Amino acid sequence: MKHRSAAQRIFVITMILLSVPLVAMQFTTEVNWNAGDFMVAAILIAGALCTYEFMILKSRQYYYRIAAGLSALSFLLLVWVNLAVGIIGNEGNPANLVYFGIPIAAVVGALISRFKPTGMSYTLIATALLQAAIALTVYLAGLGQIFILSAGFIAIWLVAAWFFRKAATPTPSLP
Numbered sequence: 001m002k003h004r005s006a007a008q009r010i011f012v013i014t015m016i017l018l019s020v021p022l023v024a025m026q027f028t029t030e031v032n033w034n035a036g037d038f039m040v041a042a043i044l045i046a047g048a049l050c051t052y053e054f055m056i057l058k059s060r061q062y063y064y065r066i067a068a069g070l071s072a073l074s075f076l077l078l079v080w081v082n083l084a085v086g087i088i089g090n091e092g093n094p095a096n097l098v099y100f101g102i103p104i105a106a107v108v109g110a111l112i113s114r115f116k117p118t119g120m121s122y123t124l125i126a127t128a129l130l131q132a133a134i135a136l137t138v139y140l141a142g143l144g145q146i147f148i149l150s151a152g153f154i155a156i157w158l159v160a161a162w163f164f165r166k167a168a169t170p171t172p173s174l175p
Contacts, residue, residue, distance in 0.1 A: 010049040017045050040083065048076035058115045059167060067117075067163035071124065074156040075103050081149075088143050095143055098134055105130055117168035124161035128154045 004012070018038060024031040033041075055068035078099065081087060088095040106127045113119020135150035 006053045010046055010053065013049060014042055014045045018042060041080075044076055044080055044083075048072045051075070055115060059117065061117075061167045063163045064117055064167035067120065067124075067160045067167060070156055070160035070163065071106070071120075074153060074160065075106070078102060078153055087146055087149060088138055095138070102127060102130055102134070117164045121161045121164035121168065124157045124164065128157035128161070131157065 018041060021031050021033050021038075021041070025033060049072070052068055052072040055072070056065050058064070058068075082096050082099045083091060085091055086093050086096045087099055106123055109123030109126060110120060113123055131150055131154050135146050138144060138146055
């Protein structure tokens with residue numbers, strides 16, 4: 001079997017994932033995407049896959065790759081949910097803009113840590129704390145209860161942080 005380049009893999013996976021709503025639109029009126037929706041989804045999916053491909057170049061370590069995948073997936077889901085339906089109320093609620101600060105903070109932390117596993121672990125712990133602080137602030141401001149959704153993202157950030165921490169720990173060599 002021929003090996004594909006990263007760009008080819010990203011293109012194929014993006015097209016496969018975009019075919020899901022395209023096919024669904026043929027069978028239900030519940031899915032009603034326009035060209036703009038497909039373009040935004042393509043950018044988000046390809047962006048998450050590019051991020052993952054970039055991060056796995058930083059380490060061949062198994063735990064690092066798992067953490068990178070979880071991080072990229074969580075970024076994709078957080079932005080997608082926020083754009084598609086909104087986290088606070090609906091997608092038109094300006095309070096949802098605060099959620100774009102979470103991936104921005106994580107990217108800044110990743111750049112500062114130069115994608116090193118220990119730094120990435122601390123970055124994702126800080127990302128989880130920021131997500132929790134926003135959920136608490138939203139609740140205290142009376143804008144809604146988003147604890148379950150936030151808890152899901154917090155869990156992913158913390159699991160990814162744990163995998164980055166494991167990647168930073170040297171594994172004992174076999175005799």
